[in-house]
Amino acid sequence: MRFSRRNFLRGFGLTILASTSPALCQTQPVLKPARLKVGDxxxxxxxxxxxxxxxxxxxxxxxxxxxxxxxxxxxxxxxxxxxxxxxxxxxxxxxxxxxxxxxxxxxxxxxxxxxxxxxxxxxxxxxxxxxxxxxxxxxxxxxxxxxxxxxxxxxxxxxxxxxxxxxxxxxxxxxxxxGGEAVMLRNPIEGVSRLDRKKMQPPLRVETITAGKARGKLVGGNLSVLAAMVGSNYLPSWEGVILFVEDIGEEVYRVDRLLTQLKLAGILNNISGFIFGQCTDCDPENPLESLSLSQVFLDIIKPLGVPAWYGAAIGHIADKWTVPVGVEVEIDASVGTVQFLEPAVV
Incomplete structure (x- = not known):
């Protein structure tokens, strides 16, 4: 069976201690790579x-x-x-x-x-x-x-x-x-499922946690991997960042633990906006004994008071956005969009 990142992290226990200080500051000015063209x-x-x-x-x-x-x-x-x-x-x-x-x-x-x-x-x-x-x-x-x-x-x-x-x-x-376009990222049209290799992907629906708009650099990735980097020298400054995360195969209590780790590390208290993409195969084994993801977001993300939503086309899914790390954007958590304020390539 193919080795799975989430199985490793689960076995590892995800017990890495969170740093008590914010992530290190950006060490270099932001530099955009050249766009792709035919023949590259x-x-x-x-x-x-x-x-x-x-x-x-x-x-x-x-x-x-x-x-x-x-x-x-x-x-x-x-x-x-x-x-x-x-x-x-x-x-x-x-x-x-x-x-x-x-x-x-x-x-x-x-x-x-x-x-x-x-x-x-x-x-x-x-x-x-x-x-x-x-x-x-x-x-x-x-x-x-x-x-x-x-x-x-x-x-x-x-x-x-x-x-x-x-x-x-x-x-x-x-x-x-x-194209180097300053696009607006939107989910696929609701009600339209697209064929994955193994199964049909259900419609992606936006769930607003806190309504509103926010601007900042878009930074993030897989939640489990990000949490495993806390305390290292390889994370950027989180001040004013729009944080995006996603995951796969993590039960709700583990998502709770991972987000709590980011909070205790001081990351969540510095961000200006929050996007949770898809949590694929994250349903609890015993739903009656578990919080829902929505409840976890209300407990941990809602009190931050920053625009936030769940359900973006980011993650282990067939229909996925290309999300630049380090580009200025404006998000609208009421409708679930990400508007680039600049191109990501030159």
Whole structure:
């Protein structure tokens, strides 16, 4: 069975102590990568869990629809237990792709677990000097946040190479990464389900926690991975940030615990807005003995007094947004939209 990030974190106990001080400040001014264009080359890496060759062949076909070429990381198919090679090898692929002038963008193929282990091995000065699009989600959250906080480059919480690349998801990639548009992110039209590889995705509905609008830099990712980074040197400043999170396979009490950890660490008290995407397969085993997610949000997020909502098209789902980390946006929690105030690429 494929290794699962959430199973690792569950086994680990998620008992990492929260820092008693806010996250470190941004160490570099924000730098936007160049937009994609036809003929560009995308470097494929596995900084966490390994891939099967069949996944790469499918991805080649998808990227060719954009007119993009592919370059494989040297250690893309390496294996070390549940990891795609040893830490030094996976980190070397990240550094090499940033340093390779023939590569215009970098795409992680798989999530899983492992990015946290390579963060101290990355050459952030090299990365800063060779800014380019870096995209993925799930465990790739830690790589996106570390590159953003340490090198100052806008990164992208979006499809993995192994994701479902449907029309909805491809549309945001085109507009944001190719077109450089200052878009307004909206969920798919309610009532329209789109075909996933395994099942139909239900309609995504917005649930307002606190109505209102807010502006700030959009920063976030997978909730479990973010919580596991608390206390490290690889998180940005949270002052005035619009925080977005999502997760998969975490029962409600664990979501409660993770959000509480962010609160105790001082993160939630600094943000100007909050977005919870999708919590896929997070239903409690005993509903009658559990709080609902809505109740957890009312207990922890509502008292913050900042615009907040649940149900955005972010997470382990087929229809997903491409979400830039580090771009100024305005959110409207009453209707569940994210308006870019600037392009994410140049």
């Amino acid at each position: 080359t995308v470097g494929l890496i596995n900084p966490a869990t390994f891939s099967e060759p069949k996944e790469i062949e499918d991805l080649r076909k998808t990227l060719s629809q954009f007119g993009l070429n592919v370059k494989l990381g040297k250690h893309l198919f390496d294996r070390y237990g549940y990891l795609a090679g040893r830490d030094a090898e996976r980190a070397a692929d990240v550094n090499a792709m940033f340093g390779d002038t023939s590569v215009n963008a970098i795409l992680a193929v798989q999530g899983g677990w492992g990015c946290n282990r390579i963060l101290p091995l990355l050459d952030y000065k090299l990365i800063r000097g060779n800014s380019k699009i870096l995209m993925g989600y799930s465990d790739i959250t830690s790589l996106l946040l570390a590159v953003y906080s340490q090198s100052g480059i806008v990164t992208f919480h979006g499809p993995l190479g192994a994701s479902t690349w449907n029309d909805f998801s491809l549309g945001w990639v085109r507009q944001i990464l190719f």
